Amino acid sequence: MVTVEEIREVASALPRAYEVVVYDRIKFRVGQIVFVALSRDETTMGFGFPKELRDSLIEAEPAKFFPPSKSDARFNWVQVHLNAIDADEMRDLVTDAWRMCVPKKVAASYDAQL
Structure with a gap:
C-alpha cells in the first residue's frame, strides 16, 4: 500500500x-x-483527472478507481484506493494531476530536469 509519506515526498517535490x-x-x-x-x-486519494475520461478509467479498473463524491463530481476529479496501487502508479497519478494545475512552461521545465 502506498503511504502518506510517499505521496508527500512526490507531491512536495513538484514546483x-x-x-x-x-x-x-x-x-x-x-x-x-x-x-x-x-x-x-488515509486509505484513499482523490486526484485531478479529466472529467471526460473519468468514466472510462473507473470502468477499466473498478476495484481500483471510484468516482468522486456528488459534491465533487463537477470537478476534474477521481479517487483511488491506496492499497490498489504501487509507488510508480501513485507517482504518475500525482504528477499528472499536478500538470493540470500549473502553466505549461512550469511542467516543461520540470520535465527537462528529469
Whole structure:
C-alpha cells in the first residue's frame, strides 16, 4: 500500500506545490487549486483527472478507481484506493494531476530536469 509519506515526498517535490490540512485532511495545492487530497483515514486519494475520461478509467479498473463524491463530481476529479496501487502508479497519478494545475512552461521545465 502506498503511504502518506510517499505521496508527500512526490507531491512536495513538484514546483509550486504545497501541503495544507483542511478539516483534518491532507491536501496538496498549486495556488488555490487542489490536485491531490487524502481521505481522513488515509486509505484513499482523490486526484485531478479529466472529467471526460473519468468514466472510462473507473470502468477499466473498478476495484481500483471510484468516482468522486456528488459534491465533487463537477470537478476534474477521481479517487483511488491506496492499497490498489504501487509507488510508480501513485507517482504518475500525482504528477499528472499536478500538470493540470500549473502553466505549461512550469511542467516543461520540470520535465527537462528529469
